[in-house]
Amino acid sequence: MATTSCQQRTTHETAATTKPNVLIIYADDLGYGDVSANNQGKIATLNIDKLAASGVRFTNGYATSATCTPSRFALLTGTYPWRNKNAQILPGDAPLLIDTASMTMADMFRQQGYATGVVGKWHLGLGRGHVDWNQPIMETPNDLGFDYSYIMAATADRVPTVYVENRRVAGLQANDPLYVSYEKNFPSQPTALTNPELMTKMKWHHGHNQSVHNGIPRIGYMKGGKAALWDDASIAAVFLEKAKAFVDAHQKQPFFLYYALHEPHVPRVPGARFAGKSGLGPRGDAVLEADWCVGEIMRKLQEDGLADNTLVVFSSDNGPVLNDGYYDEAVEKNGAHTPWGQFRGGKYSLLEAGTRVPFIVNWPGHVQQGTSNAVVSQVDLLASLAALVHSSTQALDSQNLLATFLGKSTKGRANLVLEASGRLAFRSGDWLLIPPYRGKPLNEEVNLETGLSPTPQLYNLASDLGQRTNLASIQPAKLTELQQQFKQVVGPDFQANTEELQLH
Numbered sequence: 188m189a190t191t192s193c194q195q196r197t198t199h200e201t202a203a204t205t206k207p208n209v210l211i212i213y214a215d216d217l218g219y220g221d222v223s224a225n226n227q228g229k230i231a232t233l234n235i236d237k238l239a240a241s242g243v244r245f246t247n248g249y250a251t252s253a254t255c256t257p258s259r260f261a262l263l264t265g266t267y268p269w270r271n272k273n274a275q276i277l278p279g280d281a282p283l284l285i286d287t288a289s290m291t292m293a294d295m296f297r298q299q300g301y302a303t304g305v306v307g308k309w310h311l312g313l314g315r316g317h318v319d320w321n322q323p324i325m326e327t328p329n330d331l332g333f334d335y336s337y338i339m340a341a342t343a344d345r346v347p348t349v350y351v352e353n354r355r356v357a358g359l360q361a362n363d364p365l366y367v368s369y370e371k372n373f374p375s376q377p378t379a380l381t382n383p384e385l386m387t388k389m390k391w392h393h394g395h396n397q398s399v400h401n402g403i404p405r406i407g408y409m410k411g412g413k414a415a416l417w418d419d420a421s422i423a424a425v426f427l428e429k430a431k432a433f434v435d436a437h438q439k440q441p442f443f444l445y446y447a448l449h450e451p452h453v454p455r456v457p458g459a460r461f462a463g464k465s466g467l468g469p470r471g472d473a474v475l476e477a478d479w480c481v482g483e484i485m486r487k488l489q490e491d492g493l494a495d496n497t498l499v500v501f502s503s504d505n506g507p508v509l510n511d512g513y514y515d516e517a518v519e520k521n522g523a524h525t526p527w528g529q530f531r532g533g534k535y536s537l538l539e540a541g542t543r544v545p546f547i548v549n550w551p552g553h554v555q556q557g558t559s560n561a562v563v564s565q566v567d568l569l570a571s572l573a574a575l576v577h578s579s580t581q582a583l584d585s586q587n588l589l590a591t592f593l594g595k596s597t598k599g600r601a602n603l604v605l606e607a608s609g610r611l612a613f614r615s616g617d618w619l620l621i622p623p624y625r626g627k628p629l630n631e632e633v634n635l636e637t638g639l640s641p642t643p644q645l646y647n648l649a650s651d652l653g654q655r656t657n658l659a660s661i662q663p664a665k666l667t668e669l670q671q672q673f674k675q676v677v678g679p680d681f682q683a684n685t686e687e688l689q690l691h
């Protein structure tokens with residue numbers, strides 16, 4: 188008897204170790220310095236900090252890009268987004284960006300017997316173009332390896348402001364069809380420009396002046412679908428419930444859940460219990476709400492006895508921004524908080540704060556707890572998680588850094604390409620090259636530095652985290668070395684595509 192139970196336990200433990208659940212929690216526009224474990228910021232992200240305290244906290248963890256769509260493309264495909272010219276911020280009616288024939292992270296897990304789900308912000312397109320939102324949608328996450336999906340199509344500031352569950356708009360009634368256009372308004376439909384009095388909740392600062400829903404103006408035009416429209420203040424709670432339900436439904440089978448929070452992206456409309464909590468206005472409150480979601484999903488795993496058998500990755504799709512198009516007091520109430528940490532730039536920027544993001548990996552009993560300075564990117568998760576579950580899946584730009592992600596090795600990537608609005612920067616060791624580009628040094632609308640300059644920039648990130656001293660003219664040999672490596676890594680095709688962006 189004793190032998191049998193021991194054998195059973197061994198078998199069970201082996202299965203748990205070789206097929207742990209995997210949960211990726213992916214915040215939206217959360218800066219490195221928004222997480223209090225990373226920085227002496229003014230928001231206490233206690234739940235994220237708790238993940239960090241018993242896990243591996245990366246100080247050189249990157250999203251591939253300084254905006255959402257390309258970073259998510261890389262996360263799910265293990266391929267640099269600049270290899271796909273369409274991997275840029277998508278409208279809410281864009282077709283599915285990822286080729287359904289490609290091997291995604293969800294496909295990889297499914298092949299290994301996992302139940303796979305995505306809950307939250309998608310922003311990788313749906314359908315084949317000209318989606319009819321009133322019919323089953325062909326080409327959704329369900330065609331990229333996810334068994335279950337409950338998503339918003341793009342962002343909360345873009346129409347349609349509805350949830351899509353698998354292939355259907357959730358809660359849509361047949362007698363009130365939903366129509367969406369990013370080209371022209373529907374006859375007699377009000378917009379923020381024709382009917383500014385409709386903006387009872389929030390006003391636009393730049394962009395975001397088309398259809399109005401819940402007193403908030405959005406990007407794009409929409410008509411109908413009333414019963415399906417979401418309530419902004421409960422987006423976080425709705426996604427959390429769906430994520431918890433997915434966990435509930437997969438107590439026996441290993442699961443992969445990609446839980447993509449919307450916070451703290453605009454429009455920032457935190458739930459009632461967070462309104463006013465941070466003292467930093469709705470952006471700070473939305474960061475607290477994201478932290479709460481992390482705590483709640485972790486609590487769910489704990490309650491179900493799954494916490495020890497679940498590898499959790501926490502990260503963000505790009506760096507922070509205060510004013511991203513609405514008057515929401517993010518700038519006025521930010522005070523001494525530093526969402527960008529010690530780094531320069533922010534969302535949309537080639538400078539570090541654009542892509543260097545919170546990055547934590549936890550798996551109780553399996554990680555070597557601590558802080559890691561290894562250079563790691565979200566593009567590496569596919570190959571690394573494939574190694575975790577003994578899949579032979581590889582992807583073009585994804586490196587197997589499993590030991591590093593578990594804190595057992597300090598070896599990171601030798602080099603990394605970073606992207607912002609189709610332009611690239613290149614990190615090699617401690618050195619960071621930003622080639623010369625046309626364009627303004629300051630994105631005036633959001634008041635963030637772009638990192639663009641007509642002359643090359645070279646920084647030593649070991650001694651100059653804040654990118655204050657451009658060493659390009661002081662270290663010409665190093666500059667040449669990085670330029671050559673960069674050319675070699677991105678290859679002649681991309682070089683040709685970007686020549687028009689570059690001065691030389």
Ligand code: NG6
Pocket residue numbers: 215216253254255256276310342344393394395406452453505511512
């Ligand atoms: C920009 C939007 C910004 C945000 C961003 C996408 C305007 C003026 N600005 O175009 O508000 O929606 O796209 O953010 O429309 S991301 O995190 O999804 O990449």
Ligand code: CA
Pocket residue numbers: 215216254255452504505
């Ligand atoms: Ca984002």
